[in-house]
Amino acid sequence: xxxxxxxxxxxxxxxxxxxxxxxxxxxxxxxxxxxxxxxxxxxxxxxxxxxxxxxxxxxxxxxxxxxxxxxxxxxxxxxxxxxxxxxxxxxxxxxxxxxxxxxxxxxxxxxxxxxxxxxxxxxxxxxxxxxxxxxxxxxxxxxxxxxxxxxxxxxxxxxxxxxxxxxxxxxxxxxxxxxxxxxxxxxxxxxxxxxxxxxxxxxxxxxxxxxxxxxxxxxxxxxxxxxxxxxxxxxxxxxxxxxxxxxxxxxxxxxxxxxxxxxxxxxxxxxxxxxxxxxxxxxxxxxxxxxxxxxxx
Numbered sequence: 001x002x003x004x005x006x007x008x009x010x011x012x013x014x015x016x017x018x019x020x021x022x023x024x025x026x027x028x029x030x031x032x033x034x035x036x037x038x039x040x041x042x043x044x045x046x047x048x049x050x051x052x053x054x055x056x057x058x059x060x061x062x063x064x065x066x067x068x069x070x071x072x073x074x075x076x077x078x079x080x081x082x083x084x085x086x087x088x089x090x091x092x093x094x095x096x097x098x099x100x101x102x103x104x105x106x107x108x109x110x111x112x113x114x115x116x117x118x119x120x121x122x123x124x125x126x127x128x129x130x131x132x133x134x135x136x137x138x139x140x141x142x143x144x145x146x147x148x149x150x151x152x153x154x155x156x157x158x159x160x161x162x163x164x165x166x167x168x169x170x171x172x173x174x175x176x177x178x179x180x181x182x183x184x185x186x187x188x189x190x191x192x193x194x195x196x197x198x199x200x201x202x203x204x205x206x207x208x209x210x211x212x213x214x215x216x217x218x219x220x221x222x223x224x225x226x227x228x229x230x231x232x233x234x235x236x237x238x239x240x241x242x243x244x245x246x247x248x249x250x251x252x253x254x255x256x257x258x259x260x261x262x263x264x265x266x267x268x269x270x271x272x273x274x275x276x277x278x279x280x281x282x283x284x285x286x287x288x289x290x291x292x293x294x295x296x297x
Contacts, residue, residue, distance in 0.1 A: 002030070004044075004085075005026075006048075006081045011025055027041040029074060038067070046058060119139055123135040147183070192220070217238045222235075
């Protein structure tokens with residue numbers, strides 16, 4: 001009883017209606033008639049195509065129960081149902097796997113959901129400037145290949161103009177920029193492709209202005225605007241670089257004393273500290289202080 005079965009063309013008395021060929025129906029065995037050795041089945045209002053793998057609701061079904069179903073038909077129906085059950089389950093598993101991949105891509109898209117910062121740690125380890133090195137920057141940013149010159153009078157970093165002017169005034173002689181202006185190169189974020197910006201060369205020493213990276217990293221890490229908020233992992237990675245630059249290490253510092261040592265060694269060092277303190281007379285001299293003696297009396 002209560003076995004799930006599939007009935008096919010046998011549900012029709014006068015032949016299969018047009019358009020319903022190869023459509024199978026879900027029934028449940030509800031009763032057994034001993035004398036006739038037949039079963040009664042109840043329709044579950046679900047149907048599936050012979051080659052399909054998804055049940056469809058049949059709200060127009062009028063066959064609530066069918067009596068006198070032979071044992072052979074029930075046995076065949078159980079086998080058909082088990083086959084379709086496996087087909088439906090297989091499809092659902094594939095759909096679930098696809099949904100997980102899509103969610104990963106969306107949560108990650110950005111970085112395939114990658115939360116670890118091993119590549120950034122490795123870049124900092126390989127750089128002489130550690131977290132300030134260009135090796136770290138190049139993990140997240142890339143050059144577009146666009147290079148050129150920008151006239152000093154249109155540099156957006158007005159503070160640099162003021163500094164140059166002060167140097168000229170202080171030196172008492174003119175410091176000039178080439179006719180072509182300052183050399184620039186363009187960068188963009190590897191994931192946030194619309195985020196592009198120029199980097200200019202420092203005046204006089206042929207080095208690239210690196211002070212802009214703090215501002216660009218802060219923009220990526222903290223901006224609440226698009227396209228940055230669409231890339232949460234990139235924001236986390238930018239914040240991680242800023243934290244490492246600020247020396248916000250993940251390992252807590254010892255609270256006091258000889259916290260760098262294992263517990264067993266720490267006790268010994270604390271004992272030595274106490275012995276050294278006692279031998280110095282600091283503790284005793286405190287109580288010899290006339291003000292302390294007067295207070296204690």
